[in-house]
Amino acid sequence: MRIAITGGKGGTGKSTVATALAVKLSKENKVLLVDADVDCPNDDIILSINPKRIKDVETMIPRFDKTKCIKCGKCGQVCKENAIVQIRGKFPILVPEQCNGCNACKIICPVDAISEAKQKIGEIFIGKKGNITLVSGKIKPGVEESSLVVHAMKKYIKQTQKNYNWIIIDTAAGTHCPVIAALLDADLGIAVTEPTPLGNHDLTLILELMKQLEIKSKIVLNRSDIADKKIIEKTAERFKSEIIAEIPYNKKIQEAYSKGEVIKHKAIKKIAEFLK
Ligand code: SF4
Numbered sequence: 555m556r557i558a559i560t561g562g563k564g565g566t567g568k569s570t571v572a573t574a575l576a577v578k579l580s581k582e583n584k585v586l587l588v589d590a591d592v593d594c595p596n597d598d599i600i601l602s603i604n605p606k607r608i609k610d611v612e613t614m615i616p617r618f619d620k621t622k623c624i625k626c627g628k629c630g631q632v633c634k635e636n637a638i639v640q641i642r643g644k645f646p647i648l649v650p651e652q653c654n655g656c657n658a659c660k661i662i663c664p665v666d667a668i669s670e671a672k673q674k675i676g677e678i679f680i681g682k683k684g685n686i687t688l689v690s691g692k693i694k695p696g697v698e699e700s701s702l703v704v705h706a707m708k709k710y711i712k713q714t715q716k717n718y719n720w721i722i723i724d725t726a727a728g729t730h731c732p733v734i735a736a737l738l739d740a741d742l743g744i745a746v747t748e749p750t751p752l753g754n755h756d757l758t759l760i761l762e763l764m765k766q767l768e769i770k771s772k773i774v775l776n777r778s779d780i781a782d783k784k785i786i787e788k789t790a791e792r793f794k795s796e797i798i799a800e801i802p803y804n805k806k807i808q809e810a811y812s813k814g815e816v817i818k819h820k821a822i823k824k825i826a827e828f829l830k
């Protein structure tokens with residue numbers, strides 16, 4: 555079963571829940587934990603795993619042949635990423651960090667002045683602890699398209715995922731492209747949130763996204779006792795979802811969190827039991 559641990563808002567405890575759930579499920583099962591928060595992966599720190607780099611993620615990047623280029627400007631016009639800057643009458647200039655390798659510029663060039671080169675945009679790492687295999691991705695600083703690294707990770711795990719009873723995908727925060735890339739193919743999405751207006755606002759967005767993607771959603775309420783949870787219950791009802799576990803604001807959990815350790819709480823057992 556493939557479960558995505560997500561949540562519209564950053565800092566709600568996604569990685570805390572994902573790692574604790576991985577540890578719980580790994581007592582009796584083989585678990586593949588995928589840290590798809592490629593801008594800021596941290597599951598390795600929480601689990602005290604020292605992952606090894608196993609793969610570079612590369613994309614196509616255009617290379618301009620000045621002997622052929624007629625300075626028509628079509629490549630710059632077609633590039634949706636604004637990765638090609640061109641001043642009228644001058645040769646095009648590439649901003650590599652903006653390029654997502656879509657190939658549109660190469661296709662449109664009327665004189666075949668663009669060829670394909672490769673650029674490294676990120677790396678994939680793998681580590682192991684007991685029954686948990688951790689695959690994480692990291693995007694090269696300054697590169698915009700983090701969803702390309704997420705797609706590359708998902709392609710990489712395709713070869714081995716059948717060896718695991720559980721696949722847990724820890725997504726980035728938000729509802730942008732890398733989150734969508736991480737959510738695709740999930741059997742269930744668990745949104746981690748907290749009972750605040752901001753938490754509720756972002757929860758609404760992620761539940762709406764999962765509805766659009768036709769992914770069944772459930773909710774874990776973190777710091778459940780810091781405010782009235784009615785606001786979240788209403789949203790859960792609206793999306794025909796439910797709160798399957800509540801993690802209170804407690805000193806022990808906060809200490810574990812601040813030390814970058816795996817949390818222990820009966821709520822994690824409750825999530826694992828719900829999944830069985
Ligand atoms: S490959 Fe795509 S994103 Fe990159 S420069 Fe060409 S058109 Fe722009």
Ligand code: SF4
Binds near residue numbers: 665
């Ligand atoms: S489309 Fe081709 S010919 Fe036109 S400016 Fe770009 S590289 Fe040069």
